[in-house]
Amino acid sequence: ILEEFPVSNLILTSSSLNDGDYLGEDHALSEAYGFGCAGGNKSPQFSWSGAPEGTQSYALTCFDPDAPTGRGFWHWVVVDIPATTTSLNLDAGNAAAGLLPTGALQTRTDFGAPGYGGPCPPEGDHPHRYLFSLHAVGVESLGVDENTSAAVIGFMLHFNSLEKAALMGLYKR
Numbered sequence: 001i002l003e004e005f006p007v008s009n010l011i012l013t014s015s016s017l018n019d020g021d022y023l024g025e026d027h028a029l030s031e032a033y034g035f036g037c038a039g040g041n042k043s044p045q046f047s048w049s050g051a052p053e054g055t056q057s058y059a060l061t062c063f064d065p066d067a068p069t070g071r072g073f074w075h076w077v078v079v080d081i082p083a084t085t086t087s088l089n090l091d092a093g094n095a096a097a098g099l100l101p102t103g104a105l106q107t108r109t110d111f112g113a114p115g116y117g118g119p120c121p122p123e124g125d126h127p128h129r130y131l132f133s134l135h136a137v138g139v140e141s142l143g144v145d146e147n148t149s150a151a152v153i154g155f156m157l158h159f160n161s162l163e164k165a166a167l168m169g170l171y172k173r
Contacts, residue, residue, distance in 0.1 A: 009050035012134045012165035016044030016090060023130060023169040029120035033111065037120035037173065043076060043093030044169070048086055048134050052162045055083050055136040059157055061150070064119065066128040069110075074150035075130065076116045077107045080141045092116075107148045114146045119171035127172040135161040 017023060028039025046060065058081035067073035076093050081104045092099040093116020095106065106114035121128040135157050142156045 008052075008163045008165065010048065010052065010134065010136055010163040010165040011050050012046060012048050012132070012167050014044050014046050014132075014167055016046075017167065017169045019167045021169060022127070023119055023171045027118050027169070028171060028173075029118040033117065033120070035120040036123065037118070039118050039120075041094075041116065041118045042091040043088070043116035043118075044132070045090040045092075046088045046132065046134070046167075048165065050165075051083070051136050054138050054162055056140040057081055057083055057137045057142075058085065059135040059137055059142070059153070059161075060088065061131075061133050061135075061153070061157075062116070063131045063133070063150075064121070064128050065131065066121070066126070067110075068122060068125070074110045075118065076132075077109055077114075077150050077153050078104055079107060079137075079144060079153060080105045083140075105144070105146060107144060107146055107150065107153055109150060119169075121171060121173060123173050125172070127170045130169040130171060131166055132169065133164055133166040136163045138162050 030041035062076035
């Protein structure tokens with residue numbers, strides 16, 4: 001007997017990138033971080049549709065599995081995005097811009113603070129993959145704060161996500 005598995009209807013799109021495209025300099029890490037890049041450090045724009053029944057919030061993360069850390073690198077973590085939200089504007093990851101929907105919370109990345117930190121792989125390294133993942137979450141809030149690590153957020157999303165959709169951006173310097 002063959003079991004039928006549910007097909008994911010959650011779709012993530014972006015006016016800033018197509019799946020598999022290189023990210024533009026506008027999204028790369030800025031000079032202020034001191035890693036040798038001089039980009040605009042603006043988080044990409046995202047839109048989504050097809051939320052599964054029971055979705056009470058969303059989470060959006062950006063992870064570089066190719067970072068030379070032995071465990072990858074978290075570039076952006078946003079949780080508790082209200083279920084009524086279907087998009088994030090360009091530069092929403094900039095806390096000073098005030099573009100996140102009310103209730104959404106940015107938590108600590110591997111840069112050590114909340115907010116978007118763009119790509120900046122080592123010079124001459126192979127293209128790195130930046131995985132932007134949208135999670136439809138079955139609880140309204142993960143019950144975390146801005147200092148919660150990305151690893152803990154990932155653990156909580158593992159147990160609370162109903163569906164996930166992703167886009168991959170590349171970056172090389």
